[in-house]
Amino acid sequence: MAEPWIRTDECDAREFRNTLGSFLTGVTVVATYDANGAGSAFTANSFTSVSLDPPLILVCLGKSYTSIDNFLNCEKFSVSFLGEPQRDLSSAFASRDPEVKGPAIASLVGDDCPYVEGSLTVLICERHNVVDAGDHIILxxxxxxxTAGESQPLGFYRGAYVGIGPDVREIEQLRDPLIVGGILSHGGKVLLCRQPGSETWDVPSTKLASGERHGAALHRRFRELDVEIGASVPYSLFQEPGEKSTTFYFWVQTEEEPETGTVGEAESALFDAEDEPWTLVHGELKQAMIKRFFDEMAIGRFGVYFDMMEDGGVVALGDKLHSWQDWNASTLSAQKKPRSGG
Incomplete structure (x- = not known):
């Protein structure tokens, strides 16, 4: 039986990236000081040894990384191998939220070169060479x-952290992560995003990190697009044919019209029904979801879709989103009302 080969010129960057994620790696934090002596760091799993004599290593960083110049021009940088207890710290260094990443940067130690204290291993390196490689730079x-310590290493596999030690059951029991996304509508239009150079658009979505709440993940993803969102309501839960991950989409609210354009690594735009945006995305069920949203928006009647064994089902949404406190209070009040006999 022939392998189901996928051509890279016929798939989007996300599908290729997900495939590379099946290679189990360690997790590192790469750090340096900028010209003003402030720390700069990012999480990376693209690390490898290059040579023993001389002792060379390499890491890769995207050209869209906002602090890339600090590493291109630095004299020294560090690579800290993270241990299993440092999962939260890894996520903090990978965050684009200044309120999350700032404290992590402040925790760096070291006089001539910053590094993550308490790491499994720390390498202090002199910048040897920089190589241009597509949309990344090889440092x-x-x-x-x-310096090397004693700890269980932190691993990364298919978008999720895993512990690696004598007991490998965590890897064996690993499940594909849940993907959460948000349908944001404003003025009868829906926001979609895509990677630069890609012809395929997508609903803003992200993999749910270990221990992360869906609301935090949605806010994190939309902030990457410079969009602030408010409440989120469940809208569609399904698994695309042929894919292992389950996707949970929410209908997200915003008070102001979102700004569109290119932000960081993504481009965003608003589409109305005449644009037929459901034809611009990849995935049969995702296309149907966007089409359904426009149809429901036109009549002002929405429902929550749930994927089932042979077909899908829809549960109608109520009049508006109620806070839990208000809903619980009204429910208790209704329960206390006397029932009429009969």
């Missing part, structure tokens, strides 16, 4: 000194 460092 090659010559290891000047290193």
């Amino acid at each position: 090659i460092g010559r290891v000047e000194r290193f």
